[in-house]
Amino acid sequence: QVQLQESGPALVKPSETMSLTCSVSGGSITTYFWSWVRQPPGKGLEWIGYIYYRGSTNYNPSLKSRVTMSVDTSKNQFSLKLTSVTAADTALYYCVRDNISYVHSFDIWGRGTMVTVSS
Amino acid sequence: EIVLTQSPGTLSFSPGERATLSCRASQSVGSNYLAWYQHKPGQPPRLLIYGASSRATGIPDRFSGSGSGTDFTLTISRLEPEDFAVYYCQHYDTSPPTWTFGQGTKVEIK
Numbered sequence: 306q307v308q309l310q311e312s313g314p315a316l317v318k319p320s321e322t323m324s325l326t327c328s329v330s331g332g333s334i335t336t337y338f339w340s341w342v343r344q345p346p347g348k349g350l351e352w353i354g355y356i357y358y359r360g361s362t363n364y365n366p367s368l369k370s371r372v373t374m375s376v377d378t379s380k381n382q383f384s385l386k387l388t389s390v391t392a393a394d395t396a397l398y399y400c401v402r403d404n405i406s407y408v409h410s411f412d413i414w415g416r417g418t419m420v421t422v423s424s
Numbered sequence: 425e426i427v428l429t430q431s432p433g434t435l436s437f438s439p440g441e442r443a444t445l446s447c448r449a450s451q452s453v454g455s456n457y458l459a460w461y462q463h464k465p466g467q468p469p470r471l472l473i474y475g476a477s478s479r480a481t482g483i484p485d486r487f488s489g490s491g492s493g494t495d496f497t498l499t500i501s502r503l504e505p506e507d508f509a510v511y512y513c514q515h516y517d518t519s520p521p522t523w524t525f526g527q528g529t530k531v532e533i534k
Contacts, residue, residue, distance in 0.1 A: 410459040414468035
């Protein structure tokens with residue numbers, strides 16, 4: 306059974322770059338699309354971007370200028386970098402699997418990792 | 425860019441009642457690309473419905489989805505205590521691959 310695990314710093318200073326990694330276990334990262342989704346405290350879900358193992362990406366237009374996603378097939382991991390963070394980037398960050406068999410719905414989610422932007 | 429509107433933001437029901445949740449798109453969407461998720465505090469969201477009307481693996485049949493064009497509905501035929509949660513609709517756009525969530529509807533106990 307595929308499982309996802311997010312990792313990265315829980316606290317990031319304003320204007321710095323936030324980096325998160327998602328480790329995929331129980332299956333190959335080469336089989337599906339992968340995305341990041343976040344949820345600010347008290348707010349709804351926001352899609353951040355997706356990546357395919359061959360390197361194709363697309364990002365939410367509202368974040369596009371600050372987001373970079375990458376994949377490491379040797380480690381079965383994919384990553385998120387968000388630059389110039391502000392308090393508005395404080396959120397619970399999930400990595401998710403996009404399943405084409407479910408018509409591109411997110412069928413597997415990590416537990417999420419809370420990132421706080423504060424000095 | 426398609427915007428999904430879920431209203432109202434909160435619905436109140438008693439256990440055993442039927443709940444109908446609405447998701448409206450700002451323009452017509454392919455019904456294949458509409459999904460619903462359930463989100464409870466302290467847990468990641470769970471996929472309930474994909475392709476507007478297909479239940480994901482392990483989802484009880486009291487959950488059903490319907491709709492096409494701009495109007496979609498999630499129905500919970502008989503609310504169980506564990507069904508009180510926030511529900512999100514989501515749209516996938518193919519070109520380029522983009523996902524959009526509605527703002528969510530909270531189903532609370534009356």
